[in-house]
Amino acid sequence: MGYTSRPYTNVLNRLKEAGLRPTRQRLALARLLFEDGHRHITAEQLHSQAMTNNIKVSLATVYNTLHQFTDARLLNEIVIDSGRSYFDTNTVPHYHFYCEEDGMLSDIPAETVQIAGIPNIPTGTELASVDLVFRLRRKRAAQDAA
Amino acid sequence: MGYTSRPYTNVLNRLKEAGLRPTRQRLALARLLFEDGHRHITAEQLHSQAMTNNIKVSLATVYNTLHQFTDARLLNEIVIDSGRSYFDTNTVPHYHFYCEEDGMLSDIPAETVQIAGIPNIPTGTELASVDLVFRLRRKRAAQDAA
DNA sequence: GTGTTTGCAAAGTGTTTGCAATTTA
DNA sequence: TAAATTGCAAACACTTTGCAAACAC
Numbered sequence: 001m002g003y004t005s006r007p008y009t010n011v012l013n014r015l016k017e018a019g020l021r022p023t024r025q026r027l028a029l030a031r032l033l034f035e036d037g038h039r040h041i042t043a044e045q046l047h048s049q050a051m052t053n054n055i056k057v058s059l060a061t062v063y064n065t066l067h068q069f070t071d072a073r074l075l076n077e078i079v080i081d082s083g084r085s086y087f088d089t090n091t092v093p094h095y096h097f098y099c100e101e102d103g104m105l106s107d108i109p110a111e112t113v114q115i116a117g118i119p120n121i122p123t124g125t126e127l128a129s130v131d132l133v134f135r136l137r138r139k140r141a142a143q144d145a146a
Numbered sequence: 147m148g149y150t151s152r153p154y155t156n157v158l159n160r161l162k163e164a165g166l167r168p169t170r171q172r173l174a175l176a177r178l179l180f181e182d183g184h185r186h187i188t189a190e191q192l193h194s195q196a197m198t199n200n201i202k203v204s205l206a207t208v209y210n211t212l213h214q215f216t217d218a219r220l221l222n223e224i225v226i227d228s229g230r231s232y233f234d235t236n237t238v239p240h241y242h243f244y245c246e247e248d249g250m251l252s253d254i255p256a257e258t259v260q261i262a263g264i265p266n267i268p269t270g271t272e273l274a275s276v277d278l279v280f281r282l283r284r285k286r287a288a289q290d291a292a
Numbered sequence: 293g294t295g296t297t298t299g300c301a302a303a304g305t306g307t308t309t310g311c312a313a314t315t316t317a
Numbered sequence: 318t319a320a321a322t323t324g325c326a327a328a329c330a331c332t333t334t335g336c337a338a339a340c341a342c
Binding site for chain 3: 167204
């Protein structure tokens with residue numbers, strides 16, 4: 001906490017610029033997503049956060065909205081887990097730490113890591129993105145005996 | 147047809163060494179998986195390949211077998227796509243090219259790529275794996291006008 | 293024989309879709 | 318008012334599970 005939120009009108013403008021009508025649901029979801037620092041969130045999580053905040057919105061609309069925002073480049077979808085989609089409010093290229101055991105997912109700025117020796121891209125294709133995930137596991141205690 | 151298979155006994159021994167009873171289904175699936183070079187495959191794909199080869203095995207058993215093989219380190223599960231699990235017969239650390247449009251998935255040997263500047267691993271955790279995927283898209287024609 | 297494995301069908305999870313009602317511009 | 322958006326419930330795709338029958342040792 002303690003960071004400055006962008007004013008409401010920015011969220012409204014972001015929607016307008018993306019060509020999305022600023023409906024009550026989209027505005028409310030956008031505020032949850034963008035006015036609180038960078039976030040990694042699933043549809044279910046965003047939906048229950050909306051419920052908690054007394055925002056009436058259906059899960060289907062949350063899914064639709066997340067995809068519309070992704071298409072409009074307001075969000076990035078990250079593949080971390082088969083069976084669940086995560087959306088990242090950080091749309092600048094960067095990498096991740098992920099600990100499956102506790103669901104922890106955190107950003108690593110792209111400039112922190114250098115990737116060298118990328119092989120030639122197959123003919124007829126171009127690079128869409130570089131996904132780099134450091135998968136973590138909880139360290140066992142020293143006197144491990146399992 | 148027509149490829150050189152490793153002798154049947156190798157597959158049988160791999161199962162035995164993994165502590166898995168060499169049942170008809172497990173042997174047949176292991177032969178499909180391991181006797182034909184490195185493969186990336188989903189449960190559905192392996193199941194239909196089994197059907198094609200007149201191997202009677204249920205989809206549930208294919209799922210169970212893939213997970214048992216993964217637990218036994220005979221396979222590696224790779225996260226490439228939310229909503230579908232891929233299994234890789236290459237269990238040595240390595241990276242991937244992936245083109246979503248055509249489902250193309252290919253290996254990049256670990257020694258080809260150098261990753262430098264890995265940040266400190268969060269306290270209490272250790273690195274389980276490094277997942278690096280170069281996501282590709284089909285290149286648009288030169289006279290692109292979209 | 294005894295414990296393991298299988299197959300089926302049912303249940304579960306996360307996600308998408310069809311469509312009438314509502315809202316926006 | 319016309320077009321876009323929403324919500325619901327049903328449909329979906331993929332995966333897991335419960336349990337009786339079949340199998341391996």
